[in-house]
Amino acid sequence: MEAIVTNEMKNAKINGEVEKVTKIFRIQVSKTKKPLFFYLNLAKKHIKMGNDVELCALGLAIPTIIVIAEILKNNGWAIxxxxxxxxxxxxxxxxxxxxxxAKLDILLGSAKSVDQSTGSARE
Incomplete structure (x- = not known):
């Protein structure tokens, strides 16, 4: 699939101990190849699994990733x-x-208030 280009691993060290391995999925968004909701659902799927998502865009695709990031943040799915x-x-x-x-990269992580079973934000 052309959307996911890399799968990076990050280790968070706290007090000298490795805490949790976080995967970062890079999604390269295109203005013409797929609709906005394809990328939105793909990002939401990986964020719900507890992974970080990096949205990348060039030129005219930049407004698309801004809209995707704002939808994910406003619904409480990502930070x-x-x-x-x-x-x-x-x-x-x-x-x-x-x-x-112009190139824009937005790194989003899973919001702590997300209920993993239903996918809805807690208030």
């Missing part, structure tokens, strides 16, 4: 851990020049 912005060189055109493109 925002970090936002990273950068500029990359896109593919070269016919004259051999590369065009800069």
């Amino acid at each position: 925002e851990k970090s936002i990273m912005t950068s500029t990359i060189e896109a593919k070269e055109d016919k004259e051999g020049r590369g065009a800069p493109k």
Whole structure:
């Protein structure tokens, strides 16, 4: 599946002991390949399993990941851990020049208030 590119592992050390291994799933969102709700449901599925999700987008797909992240946060499914912005060189055109493109990465983690059995937020 083109949505999940990497599966990274992170160890959290507290007082010298390894606590829990957290998986980070990177989802590269496209403006044209799949609809917004495909990426939203994919991210929600991995967040419900207790994994972190990194949403990545280039150029015109950036508003899509912002909408996905806001839906997940407003419904109490995820919390925002970090936002990273950068500029990359896109593919070269016919004259051999590369065009800069904006890149946005949003790292989301599972909200502690999520009820794992129903998927609804506790108040």
